[in-house]
Amino acid sequence: MQKTGKWLCAGALGVAVLAAVAVVGMPMFWKSLFLVSAALILLAGIARVAENNPRLLIATLALLALTRPLQSFNVRSEAPPAPQSSGAHQFTSDWATMHYDLWNKTLKELKDKPGIHALEIGSYEGRSAIWFLENILTDPSSSVTCVDIFNGSFEAVFDKNMAPFAGKVKKIKARSQDALKTIGAETYDFIYIDGSHRAKDVFIDAALSWELLKPGGILINQR
Numbered sequence: 001m002q003k004t005g006k007w008l009c010a011g012a013l014g015v016a017v018l019a020a021v022a023v024v025g026m027p028m029f030w031k032s033l034f035l036v037s038a039a040l041i042l043l044a045g046i047a048r049v050a051e052n053n054p055r056l057l058i059a060t061l062a063l064l065a066l067t068r069p070l071q072s073f074n075v076r077s078e079a080p081p082a083p084q085s086s087g088a089h090q091f092t093s094d095w096a097t098m099h100y101d102l103w104n105k106t107l108k109e110l111k112d113k114p115g116i117h118a119l120e121i122g123s124y125e126g127r128s129a130i131w132f133l134e135n136i137l138t139d140p141s142s143s144v145t146c147v148d149i150f151n152g153s154f155e156a157v158f159d160k161n162m163a164p165f166a167g168k169v170k171k172i173k174a175r176s177q178d179a180l181k182t183i184g185a186e187t188y189d190f191i192y193i194d195g196s197h198r199a200k201d202v203f204i205d206a207a208l209s210w211e212l213l214k215p216g217g218i219l220i221n222q223r
C-alpha cells in the first residue's frame, strides 16, 4: 500500500511536470527532454499501480491513444519566436510570420554580429524587414536595404513602421530590376527576395541578387 502511494506520488509529479512543460514556453530541446522524462515517470507510476488493476492500464493506454493528436500538436507546434517589437508597428497583411522559424535557422550564424548587411526585395509595410532588424541585424552597425516600387498607400505605413530604425534602413523606391543594377557587387551577407512573384521576375531578381551577395552569402527566395 505504501509502495503504491509512492508510485502514485511519482505519477502525480510526472503529470505536474507535463502540465508545466505544456504551459511554459521552452526551447524545443529542453521541452522534449522534460516531456520524455515526465512521460517515463508517469508511465512507471501507472504500470506499478496497474499491476493489481489491469483495467487501469487499459484505460490509461486508451486515454493516451485518444489524446495523441493533442500530444503531437504540443511538441511540433512550437510557435516561431515572436518578433521582439515595441508593438507600435502597424500591419494589414502578414507574409512573414510563417517563415520566422526557417529564417531563424537559416540566418542564425549572422545573428547579432556586427556589420551584417541585408537586401530585401519587396518590403511592403516592412514586416519582414523589421523581423530581420529585431532578430538578426541587431548590432548597431548592421543594416537592411529595402527595395520596393511602393506603389500605394502602404508606403506611408512602411515609413512609419521603419521610423524607429532610422539609420539602419536604406529605402530604394524603384523596380527591383532597375535598383539592383545600381548596387555594387558583393555588398550583402543575405538577400531576401519577396517582390514580384511572376516566374520571370523572380528568376531575374535571383540572377541579379547573386552578384550582390558576398562570397558565402545567403539568398532566400520567398515561395
Ligand SMILES: C[S@@+](CC[C@H](N)C(=O)[O-])C[C@H]1O[C@@H](n2cnc3c(N)ncnc32)[C@H](O)[C@@H]1O
Residues within 6 Å of the ligand: 094, 095, 096, 121, 122, 123, 124, 125, 126, 127, 128, 129, 147, 148, 149, 150, 151, 174, 175, 176, 177, 194, 195, 196, 197, 201
Ligand atoms: C508580398 S509583398 C512583400 C511582403 C514583405 N516582404 C513582408 O513579408 O512583409 C510584395 C512587395 O513587392 C513589391 N513589388 C512587386 N513587384 C516589384 C518589383 N518589380 N520591384 C520591386 N518591388 C516589387 C510590392 O510593391 C509589394 O510591396
